Protein backbone atom coordinates (compact mmCIF):
# COMPACT_ATOMS: atom_id res chain seq x y z
CA UNK A 1 0.00 0.00 0.00
CA UNK A 2 1.32 3.38 -0.84
CA UNK A 3 1.81 6.36 1.37
CA UNK A 4 -1.17 8.65 1.22
CA UNK A 5 -0.21 12.20 1.79
CA UNK A 6 -2.00 15.38 2.57
CA UNK A 7 -4.62 14.18 4.99
CA UNK A 8 -6.43 17.17 6.38
CA UNK A 9 -7.27 15.50 9.61
CA UNK A 10 -8.30 18.55 11.50
CA UNK A 11 -10.92 19.76 9.09
CA UNK A 12 -14.41 18.89 10.14
CA UNK A 13 -16.45 20.32 7.34
CA UNK A 14 -14.50 19.30 4.33
CA UNK A 15 -15.73 17.52 1.31
CA UNK A 16 -13.86 14.49 0.35
CA UNK A 17 -14.02 10.98 -0.87
CA UNK A 18 -15.37 7.80 0.46
CA UNK A 19 -12.07 6.94 1.49
CA UNK A 20 -11.41 10.24 2.91
CA UNK A 21 -14.54 9.74 4.84
CA UNK A 22 -13.52 6.29 5.75
CA UNK A 23 -10.27 7.71 6.87
CA UNK A 24 -12.05 10.06 9.13
CA UNK A 25 -11.48 13.08 6.98
CA UNK A 26 -14.92 14.41 7.36
CA UNK A 27 -16.90 14.93 4.27
CA UNK A 28 -20.00 16.73 3.27
CA UNK A 29 -22.62 15.32 1.00
CA UNK A 30 -22.50 16.91 -2.38
CA UNK A 31 -25.66 17.83 -4.07
CA UNK A 32 -24.44 19.94 -6.88
CA UNK A 33 -22.09 17.69 -8.70
CA UNK A 34 -20.25 20.76 -9.73
CA UNK A 35 -18.46 22.00 -6.72
CA UNK A 36 -16.36 19.67 -4.73
CA UNK A 37 -16.24 16.02 -5.12
CA UNK A 38 -17.11 12.83 -3.50
CA UNK A 39 -13.65 11.80 -4.18
CA UNK A 40 -13.77 8.13 -4.39
CA UNK A 41 -10.25 7.84 -3.39
CA UNK A 42 -8.42 9.40 -0.64
CA UNK A 43 -5.46 8.66 -2.77
CA UNK A 44 -6.21 11.18 -5.43
CA UNK A 45 -4.33 10.71 -8.62
CA UNK A 46 -1.12 8.98 -7.88
CA UNK A 47 -0.03 9.38 -11.45
CA UNK A 48 -0.08 13.07 -11.15
CA UNK A 49 1.73 13.00 -7.89
CA UNK A 50 -1.15 14.89 -6.40
CA UNK A 51 -1.11 15.49 -2.70
CA UNK A 52 -4.84 15.72 -2.72
CA UNK A 53 -5.32 12.57 -0.81
CA UNK A 54 -7.60 12.18 2.08
CA UNK A 55 -8.85 15.63 2.46
CA UNK A 56 -8.92 16.34 -1.18
CA UNK A 57 -12.16 18.15 -1.12
CA UNK A 58 -11.43 20.07 1.98
CA UNK A 59 -10.50 23.12 0.03
CA UNK A 60 -14.11 23.91 -0.56
CA UNK A 61 -16.28 23.12 2.37
CA UNK A 62 -18.90 25.39 0.97
CA UNK A 63 -19.40 23.07 -1.92
CA UNK A 64 -21.80 20.85 -0.15
CA UNK A 65 -25.31 22.02 0.22
CA UNK A 66 -26.53 19.53 2.64
CA UNK A 67 -27.65 16.02 2.89
CA UNK A 68 -29.62 14.54 0.15
CA UNK A 69 -31.63 11.88 1.77
CA UNK A 70 -33.50 10.76 4.71
CA UNK A 71 -30.68 9.36 6.75
CA UNK A 72 -31.70 6.29 8.57
CA UNK A 73 -35.33 6.93 7.98
CA UNK A 74 -34.95 5.41 4.56
CA UNK A 75 -34.87 2.04 6.12
CA UNK A 76 -36.02 -0.72 4.03
CA UNK A 77 -38.11 -2.97 5.62
CA UNK A 78 -36.84 -5.57 7.89
CA UNK A 79 -38.47 -8.33 6.01
CA UNK A 80 -36.77 -11.35 4.69
CA UNK A 81 -37.30 -10.54 1.08
CA UNK A 82 -35.53 -8.27 -1.24
CA UNK A 83 -37.08 -6.30 -3.99
CA UNK A 84 -37.11 -9.16 -6.16
CA UNK A 85 -34.86 -9.61 -9.06
CA UNK A 86 -36.70 -9.19 -12.24
CA UNK A 87 -34.27 -11.50 -13.87
CA UNK A 88 -32.04 -10.62 -16.68
CA UNK A 89 -32.64 -11.55 -20.24
CA UNK A 90 -29.18 -12.98 -20.44
CA UNK A 91 -28.80 -12.87 -24.12
CA UNK A 92 -25.73 -14.82 -25.04
CA UNK A 93 -24.91 -12.63 -27.96
CA UNK A 94 -25.08 -9.31 -26.31
CA UNK A 95 -23.69 -10.58 -23.08
CA UNK A 96 -26.94 -10.49 -21.27
CA UNK A 97 -28.49 -7.86 -19.20
CA UNK A 98 -28.12 -8.57 -15.61
CA UNK A 99 -27.68 -12.28 -15.47
CA UNK A 100 -30.36 -14.42 -13.99
CA UNK A 101 -31.70 -12.17 -11.35
CA UNK A 102 -32.43 -13.25 -7.87
CA UNK A 103 -35.86 -14.49 -8.79
CA UNK A 104 -37.85 -12.78 -6.10
CA UNK A 105 -37.45 -13.13 -2.39
CA UNK A 106 -33.90 -13.50 -1.19
CA UNK A 107 -33.72 -16.61 0.87
CA UNK A 108 -30.53 -15.48 2.53
CA UNK A 109 -27.86 -17.96 3.42
CA UNK A 110 -26.91 -20.18 6.29
CA UNK A 111 -23.23 -20.36 7.12
CA UNK A 112 -21.38 -23.57 7.37
CA UNK A 113 -21.49 -25.28 10.76
CA UNK A 114 -18.82 -24.32 13.18
CA UNK A 115 -15.88 -23.87 10.84
CA UNK A 116 -13.12 -21.69 12.28
CA UNK A 117 -12.07 -20.64 8.82
CA UNK A 118 -13.76 -17.51 7.52
CA UNK A 119 -14.07 -18.55 3.88
CA UNK A 120 -15.26 -22.03 4.81
CA UNK A 121 -17.77 -20.66 7.25
CA UNK A 122 -19.27 -18.54 4.47
CA UNK A 123 -18.94 -21.15 1.73
CA UNK A 124 -22.74 -21.44 1.43
CA UNK A 125 -23.04 -17.70 1.17
CA UNK A 126 -20.33 -16.04 -0.89
CA UNK A 127 -16.57 -16.07 -1.47
CA UNK A 128 -14.61 -14.08 1.10
CA UNK A 129 -11.96 -11.91 -0.50
CA UNK A 130 -9.12 -9.61 0.49
CA UNK A 131 -7.34 -6.83 -1.34
CA UNK A 132 -3.64 -7.64 -1.58
CA UNK A 133 -0.64 -5.68 -2.74
CA UNK A 134 2.62 -6.80 -4.26
CA UNK A 135 4.03 -7.59 -0.82
CA UNK A 136 1.07 -8.60 1.31
CA UNK A 137 0.17 -11.70 -0.65
CA UNK A 138 3.44 -13.13 0.62
CA UNK A 139 3.87 -11.37 3.98
CA UNK A 140 0.28 -12.26 4.90
CA UNK A 141 0.10 -15.55 3.03
CA UNK A 142 -0.72 -17.62 6.10
CA UNK A 143 -3.81 -15.56 6.92
CA UNK A 144 -4.80 -15.34 3.29
CA UNK A 145 -4.64 -19.06 2.74
CA UNK A 146 -6.39 -19.81 6.02
CA UNK A 147 -9.35 -17.44 5.73
CA UNK A 148 -9.86 -16.12 2.22
CA UNK A 149 -10.77 -17.67 -1.11
CA UNK A 150 -10.71 -14.61 -3.34
CA UNK A 151 -8.28 -11.75 -3.93
CA UNK A 152 -8.33 -8.32 -5.52
CA UNK A 153 -5.14 -6.49 -6.47
CA UNK A 154 -5.28 -3.24 -4.53
CA UNK A 155 -3.39 -1.14 -7.09
CA UNK A 156 -1.59 -3.47 -9.46
CA UNK A 157 -4.34 -3.66 -12.10
CA UNK A 158 -5.16 0.01 -12.28
CA UNK A 159 -4.54 1.84 -15.53
CA UNK A 160 -1.32 3.53 -14.43
CA UNK A 161 0.05 0.25 -13.14
CA UNK A 162 -0.61 -1.72 -16.30
CA UNK A 163 0.05 0.87 -19.02
CA UNK A 164 2.28 3.58 -17.61
CA UNK A 165 3.43 4.54 -21.09
CA UNK A 166 1.25 4.17 -24.11
CA UNK A 167 1.25 0.74 -25.66
CA UNK A 168 3.61 -0.79 -23.10
CA UNK A 169 1.74 -3.14 -20.85
CA UNK A 170 3.49 -4.29 -17.70
CA UNK A 171 1.79 -7.27 -16.15
CA UNK A 172 4.51 -8.64 -13.89
CA UNK A 173 3.23 -7.42 -10.52
CA UNK A 174 -0.37 -8.30 -11.32
CA UNK A 175 0.61 -11.69 -12.73
CA UNK A 176 2.42 -12.59 -9.54
CA UNK A 177 -0.73 -11.95 -7.53
CA UNK A 178 -2.90 -13.86 -9.99
CA UNK A 179 -0.49 -16.80 -10.04
CA UNK A 180 -0.55 -16.92 -6.25
CA UNK A 181 -4.35 -16.98 -6.32
CA UNK A 182 -4.53 -19.66 -8.98
CA UNK A 183 -1.98 -21.81 -7.14
CA UNK A 184 -4.10 -21.54 -4.00
CA UNK A 185 -7.49 -22.08 -5.63
CA UNK A 186 -8.61 -18.54 -5.00
CA UNK A 187 -10.86 -16.49 -7.20
CA UNK A 188 -9.59 -13.18 -8.57
CA UNK A 189 -11.58 -9.96 -8.97
CA UNK A 190 -10.05 -7.49 -11.40
CA UNK A 191 -9.92 -3.86 -10.22
CA UNK A 192 -10.39 -1.44 -12.00
CA UNK A 193 -10.47 -0.86 -15.75
CA UNK A 194 -11.90 2.65 -16.05
CA UNK A 195 -11.63 5.13 -13.19
CA UNK A 196 -11.06 8.86 -12.88
CA UNK A 197 -8.07 8.21 -10.62
CA UNK A 198 -4.67 6.52 -10.92
CA UNK A 199 -4.36 7.12 -14.63
CA UNK A 200 -1.11 7.80 -16.46
CA UNK A 201 -0.61 11.41 -17.56
CA UNK A 202 -0.44 10.53 -21.27
CA UNK A 203 -3.96 9.11 -21.30
CA UNK A 204 -5.94 12.32 -21.57
CA UNK A 205 -3.53 14.40 -23.63
CA UNK A 206 -2.30 14.45 -27.16
CA UNK A 207 0.19 16.68 -28.90
CA UNK A 208 0.27 19.06 -25.94
CA UNK A 209 -3.52 19.49 -25.80
CA UNK A 210 -6.52 17.50 -24.69
CA UNK A 211 -7.07 14.21 -26.43
CA UNK A 212 -9.93 13.97 -28.92
CA UNK A 213 -13.00 11.84 -28.27
CA UNK A 214 -12.08 9.42 -30.97
CA UNK A 215 -8.53 8.90 -29.76
CA UNK A 216 -9.56 8.55 -26.12
CA UNK A 217 -12.18 5.97 -27.03
CA UNK A 218 -9.64 3.97 -28.98
CA UNK A 219 -7.16 4.20 -26.07
CA UNK A 220 -9.87 2.96 -23.73
CA UNK A 221 -10.73 0.09 -26.05
CA UNK A 222 -7.12 -0.86 -26.50
CA UNK A 223 -6.49 -0.88 -22.76
CA UNK A 224 -9.59 -2.86 -21.86
CA UNK A 225 -9.13 -5.38 -24.67
CA UNK A 226 -5.49 -5.97 -23.90
CA UNK A 227 -5.93 -6.26 -20.15
CA UNK A 228 -9.09 -8.36 -20.11
CA UNK A 229 -7.67 -10.75 -22.73
CA UNK A 230 -4.44 -11.06 -20.78
CA UNK A 231 -6.29 -12.29 -17.69
CA UNK A 232 -9.02 -14.23 -19.51
CA UNK A 233 -9.88 -17.41 -17.67
CA UNK A 234 -8.12 -16.27 -14.51
CA UNK A 235 -10.16 -13.25 -13.50
CA UNK A 236 -13.81 -14.12 -13.04
CA UNK A 237 -15.14 -10.62 -12.35
CA UNK A 238 -14.03 -7.13 -13.32
CA UNK A 239 -14.77 -3.74 -11.85
CA UNK A 240 -15.20 -2.24 -15.29
CA UNK A 241 -16.19 1.28 -14.32
CA UNK A 242 -15.40 2.69 -10.90
CA UNK A 243 -17.02 5.65 -9.14
CA UNK A 244 -18.90 7.38 -11.95
CA UNK A 245 -21.79 8.73 -9.87
CA UNK A 246 -21.80 11.58 -7.34
CA UNK A 247 -23.62 11.71 -4.03
CA UNK A 248 -26.55 13.58 -5.53
CA UNK A 249 -26.98 10.93 -8.20
CA UNK A 250 -25.48 12.95 -11.05
CA UNK A 251 -22.56 11.81 -13.17
CA UNK A 252 -19.09 12.60 -11.93
CA UNK A 253 -17.91 15.21 -14.37
CA UNK A 254 -15.73 18.25 -14.59
CA UNK A 255 -15.45 21.33 -12.35
CA UNK A 256 -14.21 19.22 -9.49
CA UNK A 257 -10.90 19.56 -7.70
CA UNK A 258 -7.90 17.99 -9.32
CA UNK A 259 -7.95 14.27 -8.96
CA UNK A 260 -11.69 14.20 -8.38
CA UNK A 261 -13.15 15.08 -11.74
CA UNK A 262 -13.64 12.49 -14.42
CA UNK A 263 -11.76 13.24 -17.58
CA UNK A 264 -13.53 10.23 -19.10
CA UNK A 265 -16.87 11.96 -18.64
CA UNK A 266 -15.58 15.38 -19.61
CA UNK A 267 -14.24 14.16 -22.91
CA UNK A 268 -16.56 11.29 -23.81
CA UNK A 269 -19.80 12.06 -21.96
CA UNK A 270 -21.74 9.35 -20.18
CA UNK A 271 -21.49 6.96 -23.11
CA UNK A 272 -17.98 6.01 -21.96
CA UNK A 273 -19.62 3.76 -19.39
CA UNK A 274 -21.57 1.67 -21.89
CA UNK A 275 -18.58 1.49 -24.21
CA UNK A 276 -16.32 0.23 -21.44
CA UNK A 277 -18.68 -2.61 -20.60
CA UNK A 278 -19.05 -3.58 -24.26
CA UNK A 279 -15.29 -3.67 -24.80
CA UNK A 280 -14.78 -5.77 -21.68
CA UNK A 281 -17.46 -8.21 -22.74
CA UNK A 282 -15.97 -8.54 -26.20
CA UNK A 283 -12.60 -9.34 -24.67
CA UNK A 284 -13.93 -11.99 -22.27
CA UNK A 285 -17.56 -12.98 -22.72
CA UNK A 286 -17.33 -15.21 -19.64
CA UNK A 287 -16.21 -12.54 -17.19
CA UNK A 288 -18.76 -10.97 -14.85
CA UNK A 289 -18.76 -7.25 -15.32
CA UNK A 290 -19.36 -4.92 -12.39
CA UNK A 291 -20.03 -1.27 -11.78
CA UNK A 292 -18.27 -0.36 -8.50
CA UNK A 293 -18.90 2.64 -6.24
CA UNK A 294 -18.91 3.98 -2.67
CA UNK A 295 -21.54 5.64 -0.40
CA UNK A 296 -24.28 3.38 -1.66
CA UNK A 297 -26.15 4.10 1.58
CA UNK A 298 -26.95 7.65 0.46
CA UNK A 299 -30.49 7.52 -0.94
CA UNK A 300 -29.90 10.00 -3.77
CA UNK A 301 -26.69 8.28 -4.82
CA UNK A 302 -28.19 4.79 -4.82
CA UNK A 303 -31.07 6.09 -6.94
CA UNK A 304 -28.60 7.65 -9.38
CA UNK A 305 -26.68 4.41 -9.64
CA UNK A 306 -29.90 2.46 -10.09
CA UNK A 307 -31.06 4.81 -12.86
CA UNK A 308 -27.74 4.54 -14.65
CA UNK A 309 -27.70 0.74 -14.42
CA UNK A 310 -31.28 0.44 -15.53
CA UNK A 311 -30.51 2.61 -18.53
CA UNK A 312 -27.53 0.44 -19.41
CA UNK A 313 -29.53 -2.77 -19.06
CA UNK A 314 -32.38 -1.35 -21.12
CA UNK A 315 -29.87 -0.70 -23.91
CA UNK A 316 -28.60 -4.26 -23.68
CA UNK A 317 -25.23 -3.27 -22.24
CA UNK A 318 -23.56 -6.30 -20.62
CA UNK A 319 -23.53 -5.32 -16.95
CA UNK A 320 -23.79 -8.21 -14.53
CA UNK A 321 -23.30 -6.76 -11.08
CA UNK A 322 -22.78 -3.85 -8.74
CA UNK A 323 -19.89 -3.50 -6.32
CA UNK A 324 -20.55 -1.82 -2.98
CA UNK A 325 -17.19 -0.53 -1.81
CA UNK A 326 -18.20 -0.46 1.88
CA UNK A 327 -15.55 1.75 3.45
CA UNK A 328 -17.50 2.20 6.64
CA UNK A 329 -16.96 3.92 9.97
CA UNK A 330 -17.47 2.67 13.48
CA UNK A 331 -20.66 4.71 13.67
CA UNK A 332 -22.62 6.96 11.34
CA UNK A 333 -22.02 10.68 11.47
CA UNK A 334 -24.42 12.85 13.44
CA UNK A 335 -23.73 15.76 11.11
CA UNK A 336 -26.68 15.93 8.75
CA UNK A 337 -24.62 17.34 5.90
CA UNK A 338 -21.97 14.63 6.19
CA UNK A 339 -22.16 11.71 3.80
CA UNK A 340 -21.79 9.31 6.70
CA UNK A 341 -24.99 10.63 8.26
CA UNK A 342 -26.62 8.12 5.94
CA UNK A 343 -24.31 5.27 6.87
CA UNK A 344 -26.98 3.03 8.37
CA UNK A 345 -27.50 -0.63 7.64
CA UNK A 346 -31.08 0.03 6.60
CA UNK A 347 -29.90 2.45 3.93
CA UNK A 348 -27.44 -0.07 2.56
CA UNK A 349 -30.21 -2.63 2.53
CA UNK A 350 -32.21 -0.32 0.29
CA UNK A 351 -29.33 -0.22 -2.16
CA UNK A 352 -29.06 -4.01 -2.22
CA UNK A 353 -32.80 -4.32 -2.82
CA UNK A 354 -32.78 -1.71 -5.56
CA UNK A 355 -29.82 -3.09 -7.45
CA UNK A 356 -30.84 -6.72 -7.16
CA UNK A 357 -34.33 -5.81 -8.40
CA UNK A 358 -32.61 -5.25 -11.74
CA UNK A 359 -31.43 -8.85 -11.74
CA UNK A 360 -27.89 -7.75 -10.96
CA UNK A 361 -25.50 -9.52 -8.64
CA UNK A 362 -24.29 -7.48 -5.70
CA UNK A 363 -20.78 -7.79 -4.27
CA UNK A 364 -19.26 -6.06 -1.30
CA UNK A 365 -15.93 -5.15 -2.81
CA UNK A 366 -13.86 -3.03 -0.39
CA UNK A 367 -15.01 -3.64 3.16
CA UNK A 368 -13.31 -2.05 6.14
CA UNK A 369 -14.55 -0.26 9.26
CA UNK A 370 -12.54 2.76 10.33
CA UNK A 371 -12.39 3.79 13.99
CA UNK A 372 -12.80 7.44 13.05
CA UNK A 373 -16.22 9.06 12.95
CA UNK A 374 -16.88 11.49 10.12
CA UNK A 375 -17.79 14.89 11.43
CA UNK A 376 -15.52 14.62 14.46
CA UNK A 377 -12.23 16.52 14.54
CA UNK A 378 -9.10 14.50 15.20
CA UNK A 379 -5.53 15.59 15.78
CA UNK A 380 -2.34 13.75 16.65
CA UNK A 381 -3.29 13.60 20.30
CA UNK A 382 -6.57 11.85 19.47
CA UNK A 383 -5.31 9.60 16.71
CA UNK A 384 -5.78 5.99 17.70
CA UNK A 385 -2.84 3.80 18.56
CA UNK A 386 -2.65 0.15 19.51
CA UNK A 387 -2.79 1.41 23.11
CA UNK A 388 -5.92 3.52 22.68
CA UNK A 389 -7.69 0.93 20.58
CA UNK A 390 -9.36 -0.25 23.78
CA UNK A 391 -11.42 -3.36 24.43
CA UNK A 392 -14.55 -1.22 24.39
CA UNK A 393 -13.67 0.15 21.00
CA UNK A 394 -12.86 -3.33 19.74
CA UNK A 395 -16.26 -4.50 20.92
CA UNK A 396 -17.94 -1.55 19.25
CA UNK A 397 -16.18 -2.24 15.97
CA UNK A 398 -17.13 -5.90 16.29
CA UNK A 399 -20.79 -4.99 16.75
CA UNK A 400 -20.67 -2.80 13.66
CA UNK A 401 -19.16 -5.63 11.63
CA UNK A 402 -21.82 -7.95 12.97
CA UNK A 403 -24.73 -5.74 11.87
CA UNK A 404 -23.34 -5.53 8.35
CA UNK A 405 -22.75 -9.27 8.18
CA UNK A 406 -26.31 -9.88 9.35
CA UNK A 407 -27.39 -7.87 6.35
CA UNK A 408 -25.04 -9.71 3.99
CA UNK A 409 -26.41 -13.06 5.15
CA UNK A 410 -29.96 -11.88 4.80
CA UNK A 411 -29.24 -11.10 1.16
CA UNK A 412 -27.10 -14.18 0.69
CA UNK A 413 -28.65 -14.95 -2.70
CA UNK A 414 -28.20 -11.51 -4.20
CA UNK A 415 -24.73 -11.05 -2.69
CA UNK A 416 -22.12 -13.09 -4.55
CA UNK A 417 -18.94 -11.87 -2.90
CA UNK A 418 -17.62 -10.04 0.15
CA UNK A 419 -14.10 -8.65 -0.11
CA UNK A 420 -12.18 -6.84 2.63
CA UNK A 421 -9.90 -3.98 1.61
CA UNK A 422 -6.85 -5.53 3.18
CA UNK A 423 -6.03 -8.50 5.38
CA UNK A 424 -4.76 -7.27 8.75
CA UNK A 425 -4.39 -3.95 10.56
CA UNK A 426 -0.65 -3.72 9.95
CA UNK A 427 -1.29 -3.09 6.25
CA UNK A 428 -4.23 -0.85 5.48
CA UNK A 429 -4.53 2.13 3.17
CA UNK A 430 -6.26 3.92 6.06
CA UNK A 431 -3.00 4.14 7.98
CA UNK A 432 -0.96 5.56 5.14
CA UNK A 433 -1.41 9.25 5.67
CA UNK A 434 1.47 11.65 6.08
CA UNK A 435 -0.17 12.95 9.25
CA UNK A 436 0.83 9.67 10.83
CA UNK A 437 -2.71 8.76 11.72
CA UNK A 438 -3.22 5.04 12.19
CA UNK A 439 -6.39 3.05 11.81
CA UNK A 440 -7.39 -0.48 12.72
CA UNK A 441 -10.20 -1.36 10.33
CA UNK A 442 -9.89 -5.09 9.55
CA UNK A 443 -10.67 -8.44 11.17
CA UNK A 444 -7.07 -9.29 12.10
CA UNK A 445 -4.80 -7.16 14.28
CA UNK A 446 -1.32 -5.81 13.60
CA UNK A 447 0.14 -9.13 14.76
CA UNK A 448 -2.24 -11.07 12.51
CA UNK A 449 -4.34 -12.34 15.39
CA UNK A 450 -8.13 -12.46 15.08
CA UNK A 451 -9.87 -9.48 16.66
CA UNK A 452 -13.29 -9.38 18.34
CA UNK A 453 -14.52 -8.26 14.92
CA UNK A 454 -13.47 -11.64 13.55
CA UNK A 455 -15.42 -13.45 16.26
CA UNK A 456 -18.40 -11.23 15.59
CA UNK A 457 -18.69 -12.32 11.96
CA UNK A 458 -17.90 -15.96 12.74
CA UNK A 459 -19.86 -16.72 15.89
CA UNK A 460 -23.48 -16.28 15.00
Ligand code: G3I
Nearest residue numbers: 001002003004019040041042043044046154155197325429
Ligand atom coordinates in the same frame (compact mmCIF):
# COMPACT_ATOMS: atom_id res chain seq x y z
O1 G3I B 1 3.31 3.49 -6.85
C1 G3I B 1 3.76 4.66 -6.16
C2 G3I B 1 5.18 4.53 -5.79
O2 G3I B 1 5.94 4.47 -6.98
C3 G3I B 1 5.58 5.73 -4.94
O3 G3I B 1 6.87 5.57 -4.50
C4 G3I B 1 4.65 5.84 -3.74
C5 G3I B 1 4.96 7.06 -2.88
O4 G3I B 1 3.82 7.49 -2.19
O5 G3I B 1 3.35 5.95 -4.18
C6 G3I B 1 2.94 4.83 -4.92
O6 G3I B 1 1.63 4.99 -5.32
C7 G3I B 1 0.65 4.87 -4.31
C8 G3I B 1 -0.28 3.76 -4.68
O7 G3I B 1 -1.35 3.68 -3.75
C9 G3I B 1 0.43 2.41 -4.75
O8 G3I B 1 0.95 2.08 -3.51
C10 G3I B 1 -0.09 6.16 -4.21
O9 G3I B 1 0.74 7.18 -3.71
C11 G3I B 1 -1.30 6.03 -3.32
O10 G3I B 1 -2.09 7.20 -3.42
C12 G3I B 1 -2.13 4.83 -3.75
O11 G3I B 1 -3.23 4.73 -2.87
C13 G3I B 1 -4.25 3.83 -3.28
C14 G3I B 1 -5.51 4.58 -3.60
O12 G3I B 1 -6.53 3.65 -3.95
C15 G3I B 1 -5.30 5.52 -4.77
O13 G3I B 1 -6.47 6.17 -5.07
C16 G3I B 1 -4.50 2.88 -2.12
O14 G3I B 1 -3.35 2.07 -1.89
C17 G3I B 1 -5.69 1.98 -2.46
O15 G3I B 1 -6.07 1.25 -1.32
C18 G3I B 1 -6.88 2.84 -2.87
O16 G3I B 1 -7.92 1.97 -3.26
C19 G3I B 1 -9.15 2.61 -3.60
C20 G3I B 1 -9.82 1.74 -4.64
O17 G3I B 1 -8.97 1.53 -5.71
C21 G3I B 1 -11.13 2.37 -5.11
N1 G3I B 1 -12.00 2.65 -4.00
C22 G3I B 1 -11.40 3.41 -2.92
C23 G3I B 1 -10.13 2.71 -2.42
C24 G3I B 1 -9.54 3.39 -1.21
O18 G3I B 1 -9.09 4.67 -1.54
